[in-house]
Amino acid sequence: MKITQSISSPTELYREKLLNLLHHLAIRLASGLLVLWAIATLTFFAMQQMPGDPALAILSGTNPTAEAIAEVNHEYGLDKPLAVQYGIYLSHLLQGDLGISYSQRLPVVEVISQQAGATFQLILAALVVTWVLVFLWTLSTAGRRRWISGLGATVETVAAAMPAFWLAILLLAIFAFGWRLFPVAGSEGIRSLILPAFSLAVPLAGFIGQVTRQSLEITLEQPFILSARLRGLSDWSVRWRHALRHSLLPGISLSGWAIGALVSGSVVIEVIFSRKGVGRQLFQAAQSQDMPLVVGITLVIAVTYVIANILVDLVYHLVDPRLKGDDQ
Template structure:
């Protein structure tokens, strides 16, 4: 029993030592993102204090001076930066200049819609990959070539162009789906497809290459020799060995989906972090911009970090540095 516990502790220590540098790297990335966002917004033209009075009329000079002092905008830039980092370290994201609400409340209200859109897009993308790629990979040369061509074309489609085409054809033309809104499953279909189709093209290309290699492995040939149908061989045996590259790519795709969510939420007039980020940058709303940027960055880093941890637990050779 003691030997088993000792081996377990050693394995956990190796994993911890291999993961610790990546955790430090994730922290440094968040710090760099927060720093770049701060200085980029400070370099934008205009007075951030005016965002407090947006749509309320023409503020007086005294009112602007008072708000500038309250926000600390009259202090040297390096002092503002130090105060800004101190608040972030204490979890204080501040109050939105334009909405006059705590940033945490805005994030809580808007994150659900964006998360729903991203999850739906990923599920649709994988559904397309598992249907199209698995059925066409490793077939006759013209079928495989056609499948690869479709994936390449899908991956090359600009999300904004695809979103406009989908809303023009299926919403305004055929009246099958509502063109705007965030309520109900029907409002999710078109924006999810606009994000899922290009993503499916990328994942499909990687999965196809891996699947075609796996289909030539001895265990697959053995499964065929036992009389299993072609679909059973592909889905029950070959697929689970060929989707790992696609799963890894899905972690990267979170960043792509967030940028695509900005486009989708604007075109389809949906609620969500993407639309809020666009409006916050326009209005120089630094607390809200920083809050959304950090939340998105944390999600992206966490997805890649967890993916790396899972790979190291599944294949200990990576932790040991084995070839």
């Protein structure tokens, strides 16, 4: 009696991996849309509870009459029942219409598009600085002599505990007001980006470095690391080529959260450094009770956070060798 065993071809294995990845992506997209709907709903009803009359905010700077207030309420649909307003709000969101800014009299999409570039530059620069600091410091100190490793862990703990706004003020006092190496405020040129980027990156690097250090120290004790050392590889080569990939997985899983933290942290940093950006616009919109702009920026931040988490999850799925093994 012959026993036949079917062996999947490389093409079938690749197709199976691709289908698993697409299925995983579909689930994450569905959950992301649900999160966005929840955030949009909570933001809408939270803004309804804010004190003050939206019509007066729209007509700020004037002495409006009752007729003018009634006209504005009718124009913006503020005189309709709350359920109807919510339905109109969701229908506009589905069409990509975030409304008109009360304070700037411009479409919210246009206001955000004008400011998004500066915020994106800041977040990207901070993320790059974060990982450079994590790579250099963690690879240099983890798994070394006890006092070196302890010093590395202490520095990471102190960095993670630093409030970004406090660090920003300290960097301004030393490098801008004191030594005059960088501009105090503004958004022009690379030099104006360095201090804000480090203000956001240092606390985040401390937090991610703590997680990466623990994973790297565990990885350095694994048998495949000993095998690499026995083959004559240098210590730095073993760390960079073999241990780093495995120890980065926890840090990669936190990168989605890190991007969200950078986006939210950019609000304070852009205000402190008087930079252009979505965060500063959010601060000003909240001060002027500009509800459409507050809601629009909040939703854009939420979309950025959801997309970042989906992409990071896919990268984790591709990088983690255990997940690849499960697919096979």
